[in-house]
Amino acid sequence: MALKDFEKDMMRDSRCSYCKVIPHVMMTDTRFIDVCPSVARFNFHGFSAGGRMVAGLSLLRNRIEYTDGFLDMIFQCQMDGACDVSCKIDRDLEPLQVMQELRIKCIEDGQLIAGHMPVLEGLRKEDNMLQRKKADRGKWADGLDIKELAGGKAEVLFHAGCRYSFDEELWPTVKTGINILKEAGVDAAIMGKDEACCGGRAYEMGYEAELIKYADHNIQAWKTAGVKTIVTPCSCCYQTFKVLYDKIGKKPEIEIYHFTEYLDKLIKEGTLxxxxxxxxxxxxxxxxxxxRLSEPWIHWSGKEIKVAGQMIVHDPAKKYRRGAExxxxxxxxxxxxxxxxxxxxxxxxxxxxxxxxxxxxxxxxxxxxxxxxxxxxxxxxxxxxxxxxxxxxxxxxxxxxxxxxxxxxxxxxxxxxxxxxxxx
Amino acid sequence: MTLSSEAYRALEDVVGPENISEEPAILDGYCFIWANEVHFGDKFSARPPAVVLPGNTKEVQGIVKVCNRFNIKYRAHASGWEVPAISAKEPFLPVDLRRMNRILEIDRKNKFAVVEPYVSVQFLLTETIKQGLRPASVGCGPSASIIASSTSHFGCGTSNVSTDYGGRTPLGIEWVLPDGNILRVGSLGTDSGWFSGDGPGPSLRGIMRGLSGPNGGLGIITRTAVKLTPWYGPASIKARGKPNLYDYDVPENLRVYQLIFQSREHMTDSLMSIVEEGIAHGLQRCGVAVSVMLVTESNDEFWDTVKDSPPEMAEMYKFAASFMVDAASPGELKYREQLVEKLLDKYEVMSFPMDDKMMGALFYNLVTGQGTQRIFRVSGSFLSAVGAQEAWDTMGHISRRCAEEIWAKYEAAGKIGLAGESPWGTALGDWGSHVESVCVYDQLDPESVQATRDVIAEVDELLPKWSLGMGSFEGCLSPAEAAQKKAAPYCLDFMSYEKKVKKLFDPNLVSESTWYVTPDK
CATH class of the missing domain: 3.40.50.1860 (Rossmann fold)
Incomplete structure (x- = not known):
């Protein structure tokens, strides 16, 4: 998909501003009704999903050119998807996908964000998002008696992710995590220095090729190691493995667990x-x-048709990701x-x-x-x-x-x- | 229109550098809105030269003074959702009131709240129901601004049978006039508080908004007190389940009905009797299909649900309304329920059976108007082909004549959808009623857009001739006075008075008037 594939969605934006707040019926205290950090902080409509839908259409129609102000408007956003949930309360539009494709187009057109460039350079060189040495990736597990894959095989792989691997203050969490698995009798291994980034954050920054590259790399690595289950404490990696790889047509034939899901399983079966x-x-x-972002991807291919005059329906019927799953x-x-x-x-x-x-x-x-x-x-x-x-x-x-x-x-x-x- | 660097600096001095922008991508967010393609031939109307975000009345006044000094046309908006909020043929400076978003006071005893412009219906409702009160709902839904709908635009909604429509709810008002002076209307004008819109102090509510509101063409309202009505439900509305089909618990002191009438006359007589009893919390005239839309997650599911219905079913459910009663106590509720049953028996009105899901959805819609947004889902856009305030019997008459004499040929041509004689409508607290025939169209199809223009032009032409009001939503969805000009010969040339008001209050003609009136040169 590309930005132009969402032109109808952009055209059909009504400018209702639902994307700026939590679903109305969920409002219980007016101090806490904003749902979009971007527009809450910067206020101009352009900093909302609705505003970015308009900007996407403007860009396609050559009404606007790339400027620093435009890029800040597009990239000062966490891509958290809350706007998408609120929009879809009453509309069948895809604002989050529009914003994703808008970012991809920016990058394809050579419009890079200064703050992202060192991170991307680091990723391409060292396979991680924290600009650290690849060789140090497994250091968090030093001294732990755990299996480190080095050409070996394991059914359960504990994937720490870039943040946990290199952020020393977070090491106790992953050390605890792997120890819990071990004490529960799970034969889990880590990849250590051979673990690579999932590619998800780079994708959010607009670098689609990085997602494809890391999907290919990781899926091959897991296949080679005979991995059947992946457990990760990182929500971003979890969403990337489970949703984004599927989105780009590379769904791994592996069970993907967030660590909480695995913990819950261990607690409920009495092991923990x-x-x-x-x-x-x-x-x-x-x-x-x-x-909301970990809701499984829904593939759809078909066409819009009109029934009963002007009503837009889909053939085959289309389901929308609304964030509840x-x-x-x-x-x-x-x-x-x-x-x-x-x-x-x-x-x-x-x-x-x-x-x-x-x-x-x-x-x-x-x-x-x-x-x-x-x-x-x-x-x-x-x-x-x-x-x-x-x-x-x-x-x-x-x-x-x-x-x-x-x-x-x-x-x-x-x-x-x-x-x-x-x-x- | 471009801003001189001197004018930009002057505005920047008022709001600060963070709150003004002339970035084209940001500005395009202030000239794009639904239905622009009908009125201006494109999704984008004229791009503004800049946009400003004031944070208080003083800053609003500062902006208006700068605009008068540099001859800059300006128009304010709150949520910016209604078409007249931000679109125009010629560029103007949008004053985005988003930062003015506070509830300043809820006076429980005297049943009013004082709000700033960005406070929406849901925003205020969320806080007032904690104190047993509620504001009037607005047809375009819970995100509508209280101030915009009560002082500047038409503003009627599903609960207006018990609250009256927005235009009847303002009390004290703080108004930055088009020339930058501040006028405090009603009791506020004599420092007597917010409790009255008519004094002691100047009573100018008619000039401020009239029937349809000046749509930003007469200065900027910065603070308003609005009337509140008792709320007999709990301190918060509970929803459960998953989006986008949340389940709502209907509070124990409220009852929801979906009524089906046998004919136009039957509907008029029955509804008048029900309204006469003063027991209604909310009332919405619309086909059963709208209720089905509320409980289906997408057009696809909706179509799957209704596609095999026999055609006679649509005919059977043509005259329908959803209706809700409330009560302050179980005893009163029992009385009101019995009364409803008696009336339904007397008039042989069918109460459509509903499951909890539909009942809950209708409940929330009747309280807030949330369902309207789903109309956009049908074809991607819509406009009200007719919108009128009339007596009850006239409401049915308008729907019939429009359906028979205008809609039929357009529906046969297949380029727009008008729902025949099943408009959206509601009851107003002053014994009037409001009716809107929604025209759904495909904005991607030029023929569909043109058909929408044509049908609106025909309504503008015929409605005054029929002596059934004015077209284009009583003129308030009519750019460049299109509907007003058609109606003026039949209505004592009311525009000449509006133009005098405009000239008197806006001597430099800087309060942008695309959706109001412009004095003749």
Whole structure:
């Protein structure tokens, strides 16, 4: 698909601005109804999904040329997909796909974002998004007694992802994760220095070729190693393996688990017992890539036809991804299974959750905006009386942790794995 | 129109550099809106020279003064969703009021709220129902601005039988006049608070908005108090399940009905009797198909549901309405339910059986007007081919004449859809009614767009001749006075008075008037 393939969607945008707020019926407190960090921060309509639909059409019609202002408008967005959920309450449009194709077109036309370039250079050279040496990728597991694939075979692969692999502050989470698997008797291996990026974040930045490249590479590597199951603590990798690879026609014949799904399985089958009390009041932040963006891809090929006069229908009938089929209950079930833990919900949750701020290349190119977005979420967490914010993604934890330091907010930030460890 | 660097700097001084832009990609977001292709021949109307985002009344006043000084045409908008909000033949400076989004006060005792322009129906409803009150709903749905719909545009909706329509709800008003002076209307004008729109202090509500509103052509309303009506439901509306077909729990003090009438006259008589009892919370006239749209996730599912229905079924459900009663107590609810049953028996009205899903969807639609947005789903765009406020019996008459004498030939030609004699309509609190015949069209098909233009022009021509009102939604969806000019000879040349008002209040003619009137040169 290309931007021009979505011209009808762009034309049919009514400018209703539903994409700026959570679904109306879910509004319970007017301090927390914005759902799009971009337009909430920058205010001009162009910073919303609706505004970007208009910009896409303008670009196709040569009404506008590339400028720094235009590129900032397109890329100061986490691609979190909340707009897509709100839009599709009443419309059958694809704003998130339009924004994705708009980014791809920018990159194809040579319009690069300065803040992304070193990251992409690093990715192409070292196969990771953190501009670190590939050789250091497996260091997080040093000293752990775990199987590292080096031409060997394993049925279960623990994929740490770029963020957990290189962000030392997050190492305890992945160390805990792999140890839990080991103690549960799961014969899991890691790829160590041979693990490569999933390609998902680069795709969000508009680099489609990188997604294809890493899909091909990873799927081949898994096949060679005989991998049947992948477990990853990174929500972004999870969404990439499960959804984006399928989207580009490279669905791996492998079971993909987010670590929370695997944990939940272990808890529910009794292999993992959470016994110790963790007396803390927490709120759960739905990572976009584990929640709405992880809804399985729906392939459709067909044509629009008109019936009963002007009504547009599809042949064959078309189903839309509306964000509800993500992973929402499992992390909550895990938290509820921890003795003594008090889970309170924020105002914007599940498919209409506010983003942590780090996705879509924002953390790399627009760090202040990333922190602003996270700080807004911390306010919400504090407002519901939480002492800690829990997430299930390294990118979320990093950005929230940075925002806590920046704002001085008195709130703890946990990965859900950290709390499970405390309860074991 | 371009801004001189001096004018840009002057505006920048008022709002700050973060809140003004002349980036073309951003500006295109302020000249693109549904139905532009009908009115202006393209999805994009004239690109503005810049856009500004004021944060308070002082900044709005500053912008207006700069515009008067540099002869810059300006027009303000809130959500920017209604066609007249941002589109025009000639460029103007959009004043995007998005940053003015606060509820300033909810006076529970005196049943009003004071809001800024970006506060929407749902925004205000969310907070007022916590205090047992609700604002009037607006036909275009919960994202509509309270101020835009009550002071500047027509603004009627599904709950207006109990709240009255938007134009009847404003009390004290803060109005930045077209020349930059601030006028405080009603009790606000004598520092007496917000409680009255008519004094002590100047009573200019008629001039401020009249029937259809000046659509931004007469300055900028920055704060308004609006009337609130009792809400007998819970402190928050609960939805469950998954998008886009959330399940709604109908609160225990409300009851929802889908009524089917045997004929036009039967519908008129029955609805008048029901409304006469003063028990309705919400009332919406529309075919059963609209209710089905609310509970189907896409056009595909909708079509799959209805495609095998026999043609006589559509005919049978042509005269239909959804209706909701509320009550302050279980005893009152029992009385009202019994009364409804009695009336339905007396008039032999069929109450269409509904499952919880449809009942919940109708409930939320009757409270907020949420369902309207789904009309866009049908063909990608629509316009109201007729929109009129009339007495109850006249409402049926308009629908019939339009269907028989105008719609039929267009529907036969197959380029637009007009739903025959099943318009959208509602009851107003002053015993009037509102009716809109939705014209769905394909904006990608030039013939469909042209047919839409043609049908609207025909309505503009015929409605005044029939003495059944004015075309183009009583003129408020009519650029360049197209509908007004057709109607003026039949209506005491009302435009000459509007033009005098415009000239008096806007001596420099900078408050952009595409959707209002322009004084003759």
């Amino acid at each position: 017992k959470l016994k110790k009390k963790v007396p803390i009041k927490v709120t759960y932040h739905d990572p976009c890539h584990l929640g 993500g992973v929402y209950d499992i992390p909550r079930d895990i938290l509820k299974a921890i003795p003594g833990l008090n889970l309170v919900e924020m105002y914007r949750i599940r498919e209409y959750a506010w983003c942590c701020g780090s996705g879509g290349g924002v953390k790399e190119a627009y760090p202040e905006f990333a922190l602003w977005t996270a700080a807004e979420r911390l306010k919400e967490a504090k407002d519901v009386g939480a002492d800690a914010l829990v997430s299930a993604c390294g990118w979320c934890k990093r950005n929230f942790t940075d925002a806590v330091k920046e704002t001085g907010k008195k709130i703890e930030v946990y990965d859900i794995v950290d709390l499970v460890q405390e309860a074991l």
